[in-house]
Ligand SMILES: O=C(O)CCC(=O)C(=O)O
C-alpha cells in the first residue's frame with residue numbers, strides 16, 4: 001500500500017536584524033541558499049525576523065483595529081478592488097513612508113486625532129520592518145546574478161593624444177559596477193549627446209552603470225549610457241568589473257516562458273482572468289502572456 005502523502009511544511013528561514021546588516025557574510029550566504037531553495041520549491045517561506053517586537057506587533061494591530069472600525073464612508077475611498085463576501089481590504093500605501101502616514105490620517109480623520117496619528121506611525125514602523133525583510137530577500141535573489149571581469153588596457157606606444165581603445169558601446173547587463181586603478185580614460189555619453197570623462201574622485205570610488213536590461217525593464221525610463229575608454233600615457237589601465245547578468249547555466253535551462261508585458265495592463269486584466277481561471281490561479285499569467293509552447297520540464 002502506498003504510504004499516505006504528508007504535505008511538506010513551508011520552510012522557515014531565520015533572518016535576524018543582525019544578519020540583514022551583514023550581506024556577504026557566511027551566515028548571509030547560508031540564508032540566501034535557504035531562501036532560493038524555498039522560493040524555487042514553494043514560492044513562499046516563513047521569515048522569522050526578530051525586529052518585529054511584540055510591542056510593535058501589538059501597536060500595529062491596535063491601529064489596524066481602529067482603522068477597520070472607521071465609518072464605511074471614510075474607508076470607502078481607500079478600499080482595494082478585490083472583495084468577497086466577508087472580505088475587504090483597505091489600501092494604506094502611505095504607511096511605507098512615515099512622513100506620508102500623516103496624509104493618510106488626515107484623509108481618514110480630517111477632524112484630527114493625535115493618538116490615531118501616532119498609532120498609524122507605529123503601523124508605518126512595522127511596515128518599515130517588513131520592507132527591510134523584503135529588501136534583503138530581493139537582494140538575496142538578485143545577487144545571484146553576477147560575473148566578474150578584469151580588463152587590461154595596454155598604454156599606447158606613441159606619445160600624445162589619448163587613444164580610443166574600447167569603442168562606444170552599451171552594456172547588455174542589468175547593471176555594471178567598475179573599480180579602476182589610477183589610470184583614467186572612462187567616458188560616458190549623456191542623453192544630450194555629450195561625451196564626458198568620468199575620473200573617479202577617490203581610490204574608493206566605484207562607477208555604477210545602467211545596462212540595457214535595466215533600460216528595457218524600466219521601459220526606457222532608466223538610461224543605459226553608451227561609454228568608451230580612451231587611454232593615454234605610459235601606464236597600464238586595469239579595471240575590475242562586476243556585471244549583473246544571469247548565470248550561463250540559468251539561460252540554458254530556462255528558455256523564455258513569458259512574453260514581455262506591461263504591469264498595469266496585467267493588473268487591469270487580472271480580476272477577470274482570475275475569475276475565468278477556475279480552480280487554477282497559476283494559469284492566469286500564462287493565459288495573459290505565456291508562449292504557446294509547453295513549459296520545459298523541470299530538471300530532476
Ligand atoms: O574600462 C572601463 O572602465 C569600462 C570597461 C567597459 O565598459 C566594459 O568592459 O564593458
Ligand SMILES: [Fe+2]
Pocket residue numbers: 169170171227
Ligand atoms: Fe562597458
